[in-house]
Amino acid sequence: MRLTALDEAAEALGLKKGQGVAEARAMHPKLDIVEEDSAADARLLEAIADWCDRYTPLVAIDGRDGLFLDISGCAHLFGGERALLKDILLRLFHMGLDVQGSISSSPGLSSAIARFGNGGVIEDEEMEDVLAPLPVAALRLNEDTVASLKKLGLKYIGDVMNAPRAPLTRRFGASLLLRLDQALGHDEEPVSPRLPVASLSAERRLAEPIGTEEDILALAGQIAVSLKPSLEARGAGGRVFELVLFRVDGRVFRISVGASRPLREPKRIADLFSQRLQAIHDDLDAGYGFEILRLNVVRHEPFEGTQGDFDGGRQREVSLAAFVDRVAARLGADCLQSFQLRESHVPERAAIASPFMESFPAHRRSEGCRLSPARSERPLRLFARPEPVEALLAEVPEGPPQSFRWRRMQHQVLRSEGPERLAMEWWIDGADAKTRDYFRVEDNAGHRFWIYREGFYGEEPPPRWFMHGIFA
Secondary structure (H helix, E strand, O other), X not given: OEOOOOOHHHHHOOOOOOOEHHHHHHHOOOOOOOOOOHXXXXXXXXXXXXXXXXXXXXXEEEOOOEEEEOOOOOHHHHOOHHHHHHHHHHHHHHOOOOOOOEEOOOHHHXXXXXXXXXXXXXXXXXXXXXXXXXXXXHHOOOHHHHHHHHHOOOOEHHHHHHOOHHHHHHHHOHHHHHHHHHHHOOOOOOOOOOOOOOOEXXXXXXXXXXXXXXXXXXXXXXXXXXXXXXXXXXXXXXXXXXXXXXXXXXXXXXXXXXXXXXXXXXXXXXXXXXXXXXXXXXXXXXXXXXXXXXXXXXXXXXXXXXXXXXOOHHHHHHHHHHHHHHHHHHHOHHHOEEXXXXXXXXXXXXXEXXXXXXXXXXXXXXXXXXXXXXXXXXXXXXXXXXXXXXXXXXXXXXXXXXXXXXXXXXXXXXXXXXXXXXXXXXXXXXXXXXXXXXXXXXEOXXXXXXXXEEOOOOOOOOXXXXXXXXXX
């Protein structure tokens, strides 16, 4: 058991990270030690990252205890870089978090100053002077490299900056100088946001927080109205929308809805969120209210502005899309499924289920060109896994059974069609996969089944029979 984190009081007592817990208790018997919970720390950092979305949508996780915020083009909305940094630190302090931050043109330099310096806004002409007195660990190097640099007397970044680059590269590889160049802004360092960046976004900052569902939907509709001209300018409509609610105490709620076809009408968008809010009503705790509402268009597609026809076909299509959207918003996107054909002749692989709202545009495009009928009629219900069948008195070598037992019930076969022989896909099932002979059979009660024989008579092991589907 070792110490992994210390507060200011513990550091003042002379304790160090990595020190044994027994040794620390021997030095200070009244020491208060809490067991580390990495999962809880990660959840807290994610929650802070959600809160930081009010400043910029480009928020990335930096290690176990840091965040990167790309505020390019956002600082002027908060009165400049210094005012933005002051606002972030002050708000987090009031939330009970002791945070240090820095703003510069280099992510590496900002990380170094925030962790090993005094924070603040660093101008470009000050980068080398501010970076030089920091320890080499500020370059985000691994522990072995830091230890080796200290053995050579290179304890500070200024020492590395003044040393010849070629010997350093031969000794420590390219990573050392890459981190140095990134910190100085000589080499670009991409910052990958933790969440997808919305293609379009609009928000409202409120003087008085709101908390009722009616107020939230009314404001969401107003924000959707402001987004419509941007969507029209792009000739696009939204397929996935996200409503982000920033609560006064810092908690953030994200509510997503999808549309089966590109959508830009504010009333339809607000109606989808109305359905979604009714579904998650108990999980949405308004607390003291929401102070910021943001509407994101996470995904958009070209908008087809076609004119309606005289027979009402266009209206029926719109009604179907609206029904699918409302049901998916209320019950989830997976509640309505459709089947898409795949390039496989094996029945259980010939189609794949997907949310209907995702395949609705493709369904519309394929209405005019019907697919050719299948080679043989397939059952209305196909089992996910074929079920074993006990066949009695089967016609040898290639005939159907005269009777069979399935689910502890005996069935007498009156009529049959087949066989339909299907060889398995050797590139998936292997060269030893056995051939299937499918039969459509009808019992004396009028029930129709789709059964198959796996293997041939006269082979070892003997063939087996399976039930793969039912017609009615």
